[in-house]
Amino acid sequence: MPRSASTGAPPTRLAAALDVAARTLVAAVGGYAAAALNAAGLARWLPMPRVEAVMTGMLASFAVFALVAICAFAAARAGRVAFWTSAYCVPLALALYLAKHGGVA
């Protein structure tokens, strides 16, 4: 499945299987994490009554999930999607944690 970018040699079966597993992991775990954190962030910080903010986050979350899942399989390398998903998720998770438990905002 993966193209061996550097050498151009035909990929082995094991490499192909690992590549699919990595992409599946990024799509499922990364996709859900991004969707969940996005929903939580919108619920917390959208300037509207909180029940509305929670609902907005929920309604949008499935689109976020689908976006990450598609990117995980469309991108040339799974690692790249994992990087960008983490770059979105980690700061957001940190900010949410501080907002909820650290007394900020």
Next chain:
Amino acid sequence: MKGGLRQSMAWLHTWVGLLLGWLLFLVFCTGTASYFQDEITRWMQPEVHGLRDVTRGAEGAIAYLQKHAANAEQWTIQLPGHRAVATTAFWKEKGETFANWRDHEFLVDGEGHKVEARDTLGGWRLYRMHFDLYYVPVLWARWAVGLAAMFMLVAIISGVITHKKIFADFFTLRFGKGQRSWLDGHNLSAVLALPFHLMITYTGLVTLASMYMPWGIAAAYEKPTQYYADAFGTADTPARSGHAVPLAPIGGMIEQARAAWHGADPGNIFIPVPGDANAVVKITRGTDEGMDTRGETLTFDAATGAMQARPPARGPARATESVMVGLHAGRYAPLLLRWFYFLCGLAGTAMVATGLVLWTSKRRQALPDPARPYFGFRLVERLNIATIAGLPFGMACYFLANRLLPTGVVDRPGWETHSLFIGWGAVALVACLRRPVKRAWVETLSVAAAGFFAVPIVDMMTTDRGLFVSLWHGDLVFASFDLLMFAFAALLAYGAWKVHNRKEAVRVRRKKEAIA
């Protein structure tokens, strides 16, 4: 991935589609049937006659509850929607949970009289199977269906990207060309109803969003119950005062509710602590009264019948959610649009079925030895037959059991449902054991066709509301149901006949090719 975006999307589409295809077939079948949930329930309760009358139904139910359940903890009255006739009411005794609701349930017709109908869950069972499945804990089922829906969303998007010429596929259906025909069929059923598929998948996820995506609630609220109260209103039970006060006439409250809703009918009446001075009557607008399916709940003082202050209007996000759920369930849809929903649902079912068959059809030529396929190939092949022919036969068995099971059987609704799975299991067994594959297809499809053909016949023999009587009296609900059963029988028989003749077609073509 290898060979760029389109190839990787094709790969994703194939495998995501295959893994969840069988579950999606069940979800599509039962969901499509659920667009006629009320009609199915009416057919499955032939003892209920007459026309719908919300007020008389409510009055009849209250009269019965006052007589037989005066000391109950709460009363619930589910009024018939525009396509239903019977009112369903039940009460809860002290200490019981909602799980016991069927212990104290009864039916009232449009005249306000209690009806003794056969015990059945009717179309509601199929509707619940659409997302609760059966024999498995409800939570697991909903997660499995949610996963399938998420896969389907990804499959649809990747399917669209995979497409080279989506407009041309709109007009392309080549018959009798093996794999190419399956691909055309798959494309046609998918592309023709693509807006529907996209809408139904996304809104389906939304119907259970607070279960799949509860993290916003956790981020903004201390307790989930506060969120549910904000979002959907509270169902607080008032404390008993101990003073008995009779209930004001329900008809007056229904009239006030109708006036508040510009003529829309109520769909549900909930009365906690009935008969007490503190009792209230909560009347919720019918779910089929608008595209926003989550109707407003009005609260009345049970003793005076006076309406309390109306709840504040919903914000745009909750209104959007209500419309999305409404679009999914299609309860608002008038008859023509309802048939369109039904056809789109059938197209979705066909899309899943053709996609599953396409997987094997595409790989058959590439087999090293076509007579002895590898295990995975055989498994997919057999599971396809078991599902595509088995589930429809199971549904026919569900309807047959409704007519054939004696009325006195303990847990009759349960046995109706078991019949569905017994029928399905029997076909699955044939599908797995019969050789060759072609024979398994022909036999299972024929059995399924026979099952649907039997439904109107058995109906004619066991009730006084057979097809000819229904047609004579202009009872379109019963007549349409019976005719649709014949139509499905014809469709499945056609399928069996096509498979039966397939080899000849190939041979003829080969001969032609040889001549050319």
